[in-house]
Amino acid sequence: MMKKIFFAFLLIIVFNKTLFPQDELKEQFQFANKLYEQGKYFDAITEFKRLQFFDEKREYEFISNFLIGKCYKEGAKLSDAIFYFSKAEIGAASSQQIFDSRIEVIKSNILRKTISRALKMIDELKADERFFRKKDTLIYWSGWAYIINGEWDKAAEQFSQVSFANSLADLCDSIDSESYSVLFAKYISYIIPGAGQFYTGNFLSGLLSLGWNVLWGYTTVNAFIEERIFDGFAVANFLWLRFYSGNIQNAEQFALIKNLEISNKALDYLQYQFSGLKP
């Protein structure tokens, strides 16, 4: 009789690992993690939350919050991601975990294009003695912050300080030298209307700008020579000045647009073809 009861319990125990709460949690973690790996991020979050809810000893606090953050990041919900990475940091048990969660917050800020926030956090980490050996990683991510901001020169400067980012430094350098100088475009149009447009390859617009400025300049000067002072001021003020300032605005804008095209082409390459570490 006793033997049979004992046998029954033994069977239950053998078949049912989950009688031990720690194993239950482990199994739950594996289950949630599997969903995460399968790309079922919404459900993965539910299961990580379930794990947290029953994890009375908070053994999984860091990793579950960290992975919830990752899930939100995959869903492009960056503010939520940052919220959970910050929660992970609070539950971190080692300085490595603190560093990891902080880096994820920085990467999310880069993706969210809140670059100044990302750079400020990087500076804070650089000043932190605990992360003295992580300088290269920090410089690497500040390079990426500049990339996403389209500041290729600053990005190149950062990457050149890190041995493992030589190819990125070269890429940023080449994008920077390919870019047009906005100031140059603007200033040459101050001197010769339309010149900045020519510099950025907008020849027709440059010609038209030049044409209007010559026409109204001539009319103005002519009016003053013929002592039609009122006409001279009117034409200069309402026509010449308008087209002259329009010409400078255009030169600047064309350079900006060209640079945007160049930047976006490079960013597209970095997003889809570059195989190194990305935010």
Added chain:
Amino acid sequence: MRIKPTVLLILIFFTRISGQENFLLHSPQKIKQFADFLFCDKDYLRAAEEYEKLFSISKVDSFLFLSSLAYSLSRNYNSAASGFSRISDLSLKPDAKFEFYKIKFIQEDFENFLSGEKDSDMKAEEQSLKRYLKLKGIFSLMHNETLNEEVILNTFQTDEVETIQKFFGFKKNPGIKSEVAAGLLSALIPGTGKIYTENFADGLMAFLSTGIFSYLSYSNFKAGHNFRGWLFAGLGGLFYAGNIYGSIASAQIFNAKLNIDFENSLKIFLEEKKYFSPDYGLCK
């Protein structure tokens, strides 16, 4: 006592296959705990799905009610409405029906919303009916129905009455501007129609533009420049006519904004009052 192998098997079966994922954190009891937590943490969509799981296991209507409520709070109104309408438990029905009509109100499906008046399930409980009548009162205010102020005010609680009276005040004296008056004013003196609709600087500009072009036209005709005279007269005329048109439009915009403001304050009031939903006392 002899334990039969079948009993043993059932025992093992139940401990192992207690939830869909085969372990104890997914037992009905734990799902309930977790769902309650999610609900009170305002993670309503996840709570709704957990309650839905419970309902599909147990077929107990209170879980269907909770899941519908959570769907409603996460603004998944179609799932919520379909859940509320399936509830058959008599003790839950009046509340479920009220929630159903509330959703129809929010979705602006007013035909279904108004059919609530004939719904005997909801009328079975006084409180649900009262809440419904409050919504109906707001509906009448929104849609300019013939209003019996006293009857409507009676359905509201003392702390709500003051706001409702303000709404009635607006309905009685909305302060709208007449489009005809705006047009006529601008026809008489350019720009005054815009001033009437409280666009003061626009009015001044209209007066100036029409005035300047009229003067230019007059002085050119006087100097014998007939072409320029006609040109400025034409431009002045277009500014004049454009201003009359614009004054009418601006009165219309003024009135539309008044109405939108009114509707917005109604909406804010409704949101604050949670559309008169009771506090079901789920989260302490």
Added chain:
Amino acid sequence: MRLALLLIIFVSSACSQTDWQRWKKEEISYKIPDDYRKREYSFVSENIQEFLIKSLTNTYWFFISDLDGDNCPFHPSCSAFLLESVKETNILQGTLMFFDRFTRDMNLIDKKKHYPVIKNGRYFDPPAFYTLNSDTLISNLSDNFLR
């Protein structure tokens, strides 16, 4: 630092519901958004008056507006406003709407108050507000003026 973290978490958890709908993986583009004003130069029109106005507008854009700088505080710009007005109503009404807009354009006071919505960095002022059709007015106003 810890205090700041707690503060972030406290503030964000005040509005803790974020997942209103089930969602899936979504790519975040690295690209910098292109907010520069683009002209629709096509001559595609439904009738002759629209074609005429479009040709005039295109000529104006090409020879003048694109070259004389950024002078219009509104979105859509005055010429685009004329074009859309004629499209939505008729040539007479569209012209009246245009002259009214022109008058409002000259007024430099209180624009922020009267045109609270910003689109493309400009005060949003579409023809739909001025067609005198109260239904389109109300639906457009309530979509755009969350006052």
